[in-house]
Amino acid sequence: MYQRSVELAVGVFMLLGMGALVFLALQVSGLSMDSQKDSYKVYAQFDDLGGLSVRGRVSLAGVTIGKISAISLDRESYSALVEMDIYKEVDNLTTDSVASIQTAGLLGDKYVAISVGADEEFLADGDTIFDTQSALNLEKLIGAFASGQVDI
Amino acid sequence: MDYSAAMGRSGVFLLRALLGLSFSLKGMQLLVTQLYKIGVLSLIIIIVSGLFIGMVLGLQGYNILVDYGSEQAVGQMVALTLVRELGPVVTALLFAGRAGSALTAEIGLMKATEQLTSMEMMGVDPMKRVIAPRFWAGFISMPLLAIIFSAVGIFGGMLVSVDWLGVFEGAFWSNMQNAVEFEGDILNGLIKAVVFGAVCTWIAVFQGYDLIPTSEGISIATTKTVVYSSLSVLGLDFLLTAVMFGSI
Amino acid sequence: MQAYIEVKKLSFYRGHRSIFKDLSMTIPRGKVTAIMGPSGIGKTTLLKLIGSQLKPESGQVLIDGVDFTRLKRKELFKARAKMGMLFQSGALFSDLSVFENIAFPLRAHTKLPEDMIRDIVLMKLQAVGLRGARDLMPSELSGGMTRRVALARTIALDPELIMYDEPFAGQDPIAMGVLVQLIRLLNDALGLTSVLVSHDIAEALSIADHAIIIADGRVIGEGSPAELKSHTSPLVKQFVNGLPDGPVPFHYPAGEYEMDLVGMDESAS
Numbered sequence: 001m002y003q004r005s006v007e008l009a010v011g012v013f014m015l016l017g018m019g020a021l022v023f024l025a026l027q028v029s030g031l032s033m034d035s036q037k038d039s040y041k042v043y044a045q046f047d048d049l050g051g052l053s054v055r056g057r058v059s060l061a062g063v064t065i066g067k068i069s070a071i072s073l074d075r076e077s078y079s080a081l082v083e084m085d086i087y088k089e090v091d092n093l094t095t096d097s098v099a100s101i102q103t104a105g106l107l108g109d110k111y112v113a114i115s116v117g118a119d120e121e122f123l124a125d126g127d128t129i130f131d132t133q134s135a136l137n138l139e140k141l142i143g144a145f146a147s148g149q150v151d152i
Numbered sequence: 153m154d155y156s157a158a159m160g161r162s163g164v165f166l167l168r169a170l171l172g173l174s175f176s177l178k179g180m181q182l183l184v185t186q187l188y189k190i191g192v193l194s195l196i197i198i199i200v201s202g203l204f205i206g207m208v209l210g211l212q213g214y215n216i217l218v219d220y221g222s223e224q225a226v227g228q229m230v231a232l233t234l235v236r237e238l239g240p241v242v243t244a245l246l247f248a249g250r251a252g253s254a255l256t257a258e259i260g261l262m263k264a265t266e267q268l269t270s271m272e273m274m275g276v277d278p279m280k281r282v283i284a285p286r287f288w289a290g291f292i293s294m295p296l297l298a299i300i301f302s303a304v305g306i307f308g309g310m311l312v313s314v315d316w317l318g319v320f321e322g323a324f325w326s327n328m329q330n331a332v333e334f335e336g337d338i339l340n341g342l343i344k345a346v347v348f349g350a351v352c353t354w355i356a357v358f359q360g361y362d363l364i365p366t367s368e369g370i371s372i373a374t375t376k377t378v379v380y381s382s383l384s385v386l387g388l389d390f391l392l393t394a395v396m397f398g399s400i
Numbered sequence: 401m402q403a404y405i406e407v408k409k410l411s412f413y414r415g416h417r418s419i420f421k422d423l424s425m426t427i428p429r430g431k432v433t434a435i436m437g438p439s440g441i442g443k444t445t446l447l448k449l450i451g452s453q454l455k456p457e458s459g460q461v462l463i464d465g466v467d468f469t470r471l472k473r474k475e476l477f478k479a480r481a482k483m484g485m486l487f488q489s490g491a492l493f494s495d496l497s498v499f500e501n502i503a504f505p506l507r508a509h510t511k512l513p514e515d516m517i518r519d520i521v522l523m524k525l526q527a528v529g530l531r532g533a534r535d536l537m538p539s540e541l542s543g544g545m546t547r548r549v550a551l552a553r554t555i556a557l558d559p560e561l562i563m564y565d566e567p568f569a570g571q572d573p574i575a576m577g578v579l580v581q582l583i584r585l586l587n588d589a590l591g592l593t594s595v596l597v598s599h600d601i602a603e604a605l606s607i608a609d610h611a612i613i614i615a616d617g618r619v620i621g622e623g624s625p626a627e628l629k630s631h632t633s634p635l636v637k638q639f640v641n642g643l644p645d646g647p648v649p650f651h652y653p654a655g656e657y658e659m660d661l662v663g664m665d666e667s668a669s
Contacts, residue, residue, distance in 0.1 A: 003181065006188045013192045017296030020303035024338050028231050028306060030329025055333070178507075261494070270491035270550075273451055274557075275480035276508045277473075 039066060039085035040125035044099040046080045050110060050135025052101050057111040058084050065090045068112065084112065086123075094119040100133035110135060162358045165283075169357065172277070172284030182285040190251045190286070191293030195300070197250055198243060202234075202301040205242060206308025209233055213309070214317050223313070227324035228331035230309030235332060235341045236397070239302035241389050244348035247294055248381035252356035255286055256377040259360025260370040268361075287357050294349025295342055302341065340396045347388060352381045404429035404561065404593045405450060410459030412442075412449060419445055420617045423459070427610075432587050432594040434608035436601060437615050438639065443597040444488075446614070447563050450595070451485055452476055463561070481509050483561040484554035488569060490546035492538040492553070498525070499534040502553045509557060524552040528582060544575025548582070555586060562586070564596035568603050576600075580607050601640060605629075613639055 046052075049071065058066040066086035074081045086093065096117030101110055114129075123129070173179060213226040259282065262268050268278045306328075313319040332338065356377045363373035405427040412420045419442040427433045437443055448454045450461055452468040461468045463483070471479060492501050502521045506512060512520070525531040528548040533541065541549060547567065554562055564583065568576050584607045587594045598604040605611060605625040613621040613628065613636055621628055621636035628640055637643070654660065 003185075007184055009192045010184050010187045013187070013195065013293075013296065016195075017299055020296075020299040021338075021342075023303050024235065024299065024306075025334055027325065028235070028303075028328055029332040029334040029338055030326075055336075265489050265494070266487040266491035267493055269448075269453060270485065270487050271493075272453060272477075273480055273483070273485040274505045274508065275477040276505075277477060281508075 038088040040088060040091075041069070042066075042084050042086050042093070042123055042125075042127055042129060044082050044084065044112070044129040044132050045074060045077065046082060046099075046101060046132050046134045048101075048134040048137060049080045049082070050101055050137055052082070052110040052112065052135065056109060058086065058114065059111055060090065060093075060114045060116070065114070082112065091122060092116075093123045095121045095123055095127070096131065097123065097129055098131045098133065099129045101135040103136065158362065161362060162354070165358050165361065166354055168279045169283045169287040169354075172280040173288050174280060174284070179280075179285070182281070183288055186285045186289035187293060190255070190289045191296065194247060194250050194293065194297055197246055198297045198301050199304050201242065201246060202239075202304035203308040205238060206230060206234065206305030206310075207312045209238075209305070210309035210312035210317075214313050214319065223317075223319050224323035224327050225331075226309070226313045226319055227328035230313075231306050231328045231332050232337060234302045234305040234309075235337050237341075237389070237393070239305065240298045240341055240344035240348055241385060243298040243301045243345065244294065244352055244385040245382055247290075247297060247349070248352045248356070248378055248385070251290065251293070252352050252377045252381050253374045255290070255353070255356040256360040256363070256374045257370055259283070259286070259357060260363045260365070260373055263361065263363065264365035264367075264370060283357055283361060287353050290353025290356070291346075291349050294352065295345040298345035298348075299342065340392075343396075344389065344392050347392065348385050351384050351388065355380050355384065402429045403427065404464060405595070406460075406462040407450070408460040408462065410449065410461065411457045412445065412454065413457055414445075418617060420449075420456075423614075423618055425612055425619055425622070427593065427595055427612075429593050430587075430591060431609040432583065432596065432607055434604040434611040435595065435597045436599060436604055436611060436613050436639065439599055441615055441617070443599075443614070444565055447485065447565055447595070447597055451480065451483060451563065481505075481557055482559050483563070484557070484559040485563045486547070486550055486554050486565060486567060488566045490538075490543075490550035492541075492546060492550055494538050496538075497534070498530070498536050498538070498541070498549050501538065501549060502556050505553065505556045520556065524556055525549075527555070527586070528552045529578075542575075544571055544578065547571070547575070547579060551579075551582060551586075555590065558590065559592060561593045561595070564594065564598075566598055567596055568598060568600040576603060583607055601642060605640075615639070 052068065052071070054068055054071055056068045057064050058068060066084050068082055069085045070083040072081050072083075073079075082099075093114060094117045096119040098115045098117065100113050100115070102113045103110055117131075173183070209230045210226060213229040214223050217223045217225055217229070259268075262282065268282065271278045271281060310321075310324060314321045314324050359373040359377045359380070363369045403426045407423060407425045407427075410420050410423040411418070423446075435443055435446065445454065449456055450463070450468075452461065452471065456469060459469070463479075466479065468476070468479065492498075493504065496504065499521055502524055503517050506517050506520060522531055522534070525534055528551055530545060530548055530552065533545065533549070538546060538549070567579055567583065571579065580603055583594060583596065586592070596604060596608070605628070608625055611621075611623065611625055611628055612619055615635060621631050621633055623631070628636060631637060631640065
């Protein structure tokens, strides 16, 4: 009888542990079946990342459509090469889309915002977005403002 | 000299403990009994500590973040702190104090009262009968306890920030979900817990098995278990953090 | 006299200190043999060497013709099923009841059904007179009872050899009488070989058929109790008669007493 209740308690303990893991996975990290969506890769080159980091968001009209999968330096052009995973279902980004680095709020995370153009053709896996805007550099901006060279 | 000899002994000991688990019905019963003693009986302290640490994190986080108007981020702060660091580390420290010291004292007393020797004389290997089930039970219990600790802690943080301080619940969860990655954070935290569990149990069981069988020897070994486990956990935590999160 | 255990040229060191040097002895089959000697000369170590819990530096231990020092770990565990050892503290498993303690070796070495295990355990408990105590935990037993339960556990598998480590130490006269009687009875009834290590000379000699006295890592006297009592060696005489001073000095080695008192001991300066 004693062994029986011990077994029961251990079983409950195991279930509790598993339940907690499921809770952490689903509720805390927001892991869901569709988060491992199929995606395709698109590249963009920026002069200044301004704090953009891997795993950052890629958004279109404020909706997340992918994430940044890698950042590296392009040795030839001395600019940053950003590799983005864009969800498969968003397959109609035009080839003349503009990628710009933006900030969520004043001090929030950096993310890449994409705005589409009017081209008839769409970006495919491995394509590069040529029209980019680098991060708004707050210090440069203040510096320019102080020396009276404001042109925005 | 003595120290490296002890390291050698403990290495051989670990190997024999790992291989000593028997998958027979009897072996499983022994394992279940030890899971009860090591895991289930540690649940209370883990749940209570987790709840309070989560609540404190929620309260402190709120008070800091509210100055920047970003109190919605309290959820991600609580969750990341718990899942990455406090969950595995605090659980391991509590585990060393609650279960580790008990393991050392129990095995030590069995040695001091010649129970281990008499078992050997009866042709029963104490590595299989006594050590292996305890080692495996600790190894299995610790990650489960750490996960429960984190989950309860996040619940405690939510209790304080959402129910008490009035953070908007939707923002609390969605910010958390945006910030916490399953692989990067939860799995890495789990790996930490597994490593800490193995190290703490190894130290506890070895100290018990290797001690000088007198009452003074038992008290020294019990103290050593808690001190060595705590130091190893904190040191390893730094190493693992550097490897896992350092490059980001 | 047929030998059951033969110890041949056994040497054993603890650190650099020699405990036994070229020790040889023979223990006869079916008899109660007492191994005696002053405390601290490694009698318990000798039992552990016979049971192969310790490995000697050199020499052989033959039990029933098998060299135990050469056995592999697995074979050794198997071979130990036919020997039992009664420890000084009893060494009952503190987390098991009296019944489970005695059932332990049976469950470990046999695949007997539960009702047969129950019968055997009750028989063994009856033999030591503690059938009524089967549900007690070891912490609830007195010292004498603990040793009797341990004895019941030792004979659970009907061993050929039982080794007793200081069976009489710290027992009251009644418990001691019971144990003396039990050891004798079990030896004769089960036809086993008993080896007991003791420094309680009177009790040990009263039940032993054969006695061996060890000192300084070697055998100094051997024979039946009567032979030993009339032994000529001064060392044996001192030990058997319990004289305080003799070849085994009363004093731990020290400097001259008077010199020490007036503070002029050369070793202290």
